[in-house]
Amino acid sequence: MTQTSTxxxxxxxxxxxxxxxTTRPPRGSGLPNGAVPxxxxxxxxxxxxxLLLYPLYQMxxxxxxxxxxxxxxxxxxxxxxxxxxxxxxxxxxxxxxxSSLRNTVVFAVVTVALTLVLGTLVGLLLNxxxxxxxxxxxxxxxxxxxxxxxxxAIIWKWLFDPSSGVANWALNLLPDxxxxxxxxxxxxxxxxxxxxxxxxxxxxxxxxxxxxxxxxAVSVLAGLKSISAELYEAATMDGSTGFTxxxxxxxxxxxxxxxxxxxxxxxxxxxxxTELYLLNGGTVNRDAFNLSLWxxxxxxxxxxxxxxxxxIAVVLTAILMVITFVYVRQIVKTEDVR
Amino acid sequence: xxxxxRKRINRAALNAAGVAVFxxxxxxxxxxxxxxxxxDDQIFTTSFIPFPSPPSMDHVSRVLTKGVxxxxxxxxxxxxxxxxxxxxxxGAVFALFAATAVARFRFRFRTTFLILLLIVQxxxxxxxxxxxxxxxxxxxxxxxxxxxxxxxxxxxLPFSVWMLRTFVAxxxxxxxxxxxxxxxxxxxxxxxxxxxxxxxxxVATSIFSFITAWNEFIFALTLIGDQGKYTMPIALQFFxxxxxxxxxxxxxxxxxxxxxxxxxxxxxxxxxxxxxxAGAVKG
Numbered sequence: 001m002t003q004t005s006t007x008x009x010x011x012x013x014x015x016x017x018x019x020x021x022t023t024r025p026p027r028g029s030g031l032p033n034g035a036v037p038x039x040x041x042x043x044x045x046x047x048x049x050x051l052l053l054y055p056l057y058q059m060x061x062x063x064x065x066x067x068x069x070x071x072x073x074x075x076x077x078x079x080x081x082x083x084x085x086x087x088x089x090x091x092x093x094x095x096x097x098x099s100s101l102r103n104t105v106v107f108a109v110v111t112v113a114l115t116l117v118l119g120t121l122v123g124l125l126l127n128x129x130x131x132x133x134x135x136x137x138x139x140x141x142x143x144x145x146x147x148x149x150x151x152x153a154i155i156w157k158w159l160f161d162p163s164s165g166v167a168n169w170a171l172n173l174l175p176d177x178x179x180x181x182x183x184x185x186x187x188x189x190x191x192x193x194x195x196x197x198x199x200x201x202x203x204x205x206x207x208x209x210x211x212x213x214x215x216x217a218v219s220v221l222a223g224l225k226s227i228s229a230e231l232y233e234a235a236t237m238d239g240s241t242g243f244t245x246x247x248x249x250x251x252x253x254x255x256x257x258x259x260x261x262x263x264x265x266x267x268x269x270x271x272x273x274t275e276l277y278l279l280n281g282g283t284v285n286r287d288a289f290n291l292s293l294w295x296x297x298x299x300x301x302x303x304x305x306x307x308x309x310x311x312i313a314v315v316l317t318a319i320l321m322v323i324t325f326v327y328v329r330q331i332v333k334t335e336d337v338r
Numbered sequence: 339x340x341x342x343x344r345k346r347i348n349r350a351a352l353n354a355a356g357v358a359v360f361x362x363x364x365x366x367x368x369x370x371x372x373x374x375x376x377x378d379d380q381i382f383t384t385s386f387i388p389f390p391s392p393p394s395m396d397h398v399s400r401v402l403t404k405g406v407x408x409x410x411x412x413x414x415x416x417x418x419x420x421x422x423x424x425x426x427x428x429g430a431v432f433a434l435f436a437a438t439a440v441a442r443f444r445f446r447f448r449t450t451f452l453i454l455l456l457i458v459q460x461x462x463x464x465x466x467x468x469x470x471x472x473x474x475x476x477x478x479x480x481x482x483x484x485x486x487x488x489x490x491x492x493x494x495l496p497f498s499v500w501m502l503r504t505f506v507a508x509x510x511x512x513x514x515x516x517x518x519x520x521x522x523x524x525x526x527x528x529x530x531x532x533x534x535x536x537x538x539x540x541v542a543t544s545i546f547s548f549i550t551a552w553n554e555f556i557f558a559l560t561l562i563g564d565q566g567k568y569t570m571p572i573a574l575q576f577f578x579x580x581x582x583x584x585x586x587x588x589x590x591x592x593x594x595x596x597x598x599x600x601x602x603x604x605x606x607x608x609x610x611x612x613x614x615x616a617g618a619v620k621g
Contacts, residue, residue: 055469150592164383332456
């Protein structure tokens with residue numbers, strides 16, 4: 001399935017350059033051999049430094065300052081006033097902080113769990129299906145995965161449109177009694193999904209799960225395919241059956257895959273912005289803010305409160321960094337980065 | 339029960355599950371395309387009309403000629419293409435250099451650089467928005483596509499290097515050594531031996547960067563105010579905000595935005611997976 005990993009596995013230490021230096025590259029190409037890697041790295045490092053590391057520092061710096069219109073003028077900007085921890089005080093003291101944090105965390109937990117379960121089930125299913133059928137399903141789920149986030153949000157907004165949406169039509173098909181029993185209402189005509197934070201997040205969850213389970217499914221499938229058939233043969237010879245085989249062979253071997261997938265999903269779902277922005281119709285409904293959208297709303301409000309926005313971004317980044325640490329450690333452990 | 343019958347039932351159940359997954363994944367996309375080709379009286383209805391019957395080109399041609407937010411949609415598709423293709427071209431060169439350095443050389447700070455790559459990938463772009471916005475404003479790049487291009491290079495570079503280095507490492511070093519023995523210079527070896535062999539990987543990585551840049555929303559939203567310079571995602575959200583009930587037009591525009599990504603996606607999906615979970619799937 002994964003071409004690169006197959007090659008890499010055969011090669012032992014894929015990313016580490018060979019220790020043997022039996023043949024040296026030709027001299028006289030202008031650079032001393034030792035300098036070559038640094039020269040090659042320079043442009044990439046400059047980009048990363050200027051566009052990712054420096055802004056990261058600036059974000060922290062801004063969070064301790066009051067940055068408004070006068071500070072972000074193109075010509076002759078006024079120096080930002082140092083306000084210490086004021087921005088953080090404002091953030092932590094705001095009602096919006098707790099509702100945004102709740103929205104962020106609950107959404108991430110629910111969405112990640114649903115994505116992982118659905119993705120894993122589909123991955124296992126793909127592994128069981130015949131070749132033609134599995135290709136057919138893979139092409140299908142690719143369509144969901146490939147749809148750009150903007151289009152994705154718009155499509156689901158349309159599906160849940162109060163008057164002409166398919167969702168309300170389908171819910172109206174349910175027998176009235178059953179619908180009342182399940183949802184407490186029988187008539188779904190004109191049901192306004194996006195007026196209430198809970199139902200808005202419900203649609204958002206469906207949209208994000210829909211778009212992200214294909215990646216999990218295909219990754220799990222790749223993992224399943226990478227497990228050697230000999231292991232299963234040996235297990236069968238030793239009398240192991242179904243569930244024991246899964247517990248003793250499949251799961252332990254796929255554990256690193258699952259942990260990486262979990263962390264990646266958490267990172268993606270924690271900072272969902274595009275879909276929320278579009279489903280919420282911008283920044284008017286503050287009740288539906290998550291941390292990303294709140295930070296954006298403060299920083300680009302009128303007048304802009306960039307320092308406050310930066311403080312919110314710092315909080316979001318700090319949470320993500322803690323989660324990321326697990327991911328980086330996992331990669332460093334399994335991958336040869338030395 | 340007869341084991342053969344049981345096997346058949348099993349197979350049928352699995353296939354049915356496969357079809358259900360397929361429908362769940364495809365229906366929303368199909369519905370977007372179908373709505374784009376429906377006349378208004380088939381869109382604004384409370385009943386379910388599975389196919390546009392008969393299909394109508396009204397919305398598609400209206401979006402293509404009269405356009406959205408004052409400009410033809412070609413303008414926005416063009417802006418998106420300029421941004422994405424430039425970002426890919428610049429990013430590919432830098433990523434190839436950096437990937438060659440980490441895959442082919444042993445030097446101090448190599449591990450540091452690799453870990454740095456991993457960490458910066460995790461920094462939420464949303465968090466960098468505020469400082470990058472002030473930077474872009476100060477440099478006079480607000481409302482300029484080049485500003486957006488550079489930012490897109492930055493956003494996709496760490497992942498490109500990370501993904502590309504496995505492709506470089508997969509090329510046997512012996513090939514380069516043979517070339518050196520034959521007296522080729524370092525540059526010739528790179529260009530004639532390594533580059534052709536890494537090219538497929540470079541294409542895959544570039545397509546990934548292209549999709550990232552093509553879809554990029556939040557930076558385009560904040561760094562571009564001039565409607566003539568909108569990229570596709572921003573034009574779309576503007577369209578939705580302005581004429582929220584013109585679902586036919588909105589779906590036609592969404593379809594036009596989705597098609598290029600869909601094609602590219604099918605070309606590279608396998609490599610994207612291997613790149614994203616690199617390390618984890620390896621034994």
